[in-house]
Amino acid sequence: MRINKKLVSLLAGLALASPVFADTTITNVPSWDxxxxxxxxxxxSLTTFGQTFTTGASDTVLNSFTFYLTGYYHAGSSDDISYKAYxxxxxxxxxxxxxxxxGISSTGVGNSWDFQKIDTNTGKxxxxxxxxxxxxxxxxxxYSPSDREIVNTFGLTEDTISGxxxxxxxxxxYFSQLSLNSWTxxxxxxxxxxxxxxxxVPEPETYVMLLAGLGLIGVAARRRRA
Structure with a gap:
């Protein structure tokens, strides 16, 4: 059996190379005014706001998501809201x-009338x-019921995100209510x-199996030459 050395080298290089994938961005920001x-x-009261979205068949690793907020509802007296992202x-x-x-974060919008971009990194x-x-x-x-109420505002646009x-x-x-009662x-x-x-990203075992296969090919080739 003759082994194509160039093919073996190419396969080994593919196994060792770091995979590079293009990002997929779900967004409606360009159409928002x-x-x-x-x-x-x-x-x-309305302590929870969010956005639903649907994954596809391939790009399923969420790296980050972004909302846009402002404190202008109470302009001149608003504070930042402490929150957790989920x-x-x-x-x-x-x-x-x-x-x-x-962990706990702060919106950082204060009493600004301008929308602030709030990025959340989900870490792959x-x-x-x-x-x-x-x-x-x-x-x-x-927050406790006795705390002063703080209100912030989300950017909103027409439905352009599929799913x-x-x-x-x-x-x-009450966080437990989020999985018990229907949301609006x-x-x-x-x-x-x-x-x-x-x-x-393919599991490391995939590369191990590929390299092991290349090793067996090499052993078989040496035995034939012996």
Whole structure:
């Protein structure tokens, strides 16, 4: 059996090379007018706002997502809201399983009238294929009823994200309610939103098996020459 040395070298190079994948971006920001908004995300009642989206068949690793917020509802007196970011599976009416959560963050919008871009890095979160998820911000568990209410505002646009909608929950800060009770789904609207996804990187075992196969080819070739 003759072994094509160039082919073996090429396969070995492919096995050792770091894979490079192009990002897929789910976004409606280019079609958002930069001013349309939904008021009401607060530290008391409407404590949860988010956006649903649906993964495809290949690009399922969520690297980050972005919302746009302002504090202009209470311009001159508003504060930043402390919140946690989440990604959860969506069953059509509510979240069903949290797959990622952040530490406590602050919106940083203060009393600005200008929308601020709020990026959330999810650190290569691997999601399921062809599955609906919800990315959301929630103040649940971070404030007490006696605290002064703070309200921030999300950018809002017409529904342009396939398989997604803007959603919110009047869960009054009780996180457990988010998986028990249906959320309000704003059909026909999306939050101003973007998410960056890439394809899953092959498991290291895939490369090990390929290199092992190349090794066996080399052994067989040496035996034939012996």
């Amino acid at each position: 930069g001013g349309n908004a939904i008021v009401g995300w607060s530290t008391r 990604v959860a599976e969506w069953d059509g009416s509510k979240m069903s399983n949290v797959v990622w959560s952040s 979160l691997e999601l399921k294929t062809n599955t609906q998820y919800v990315a959301f911000f929630s103040t649940s568990g971070l 997604g909608s803007a959603v919110m929950s009047n869960n009054h800060g 789904v704003l059909r026909g609207d999306d939050l101003a939103f973007s998410a960056t996804l890439t394809a899953a």
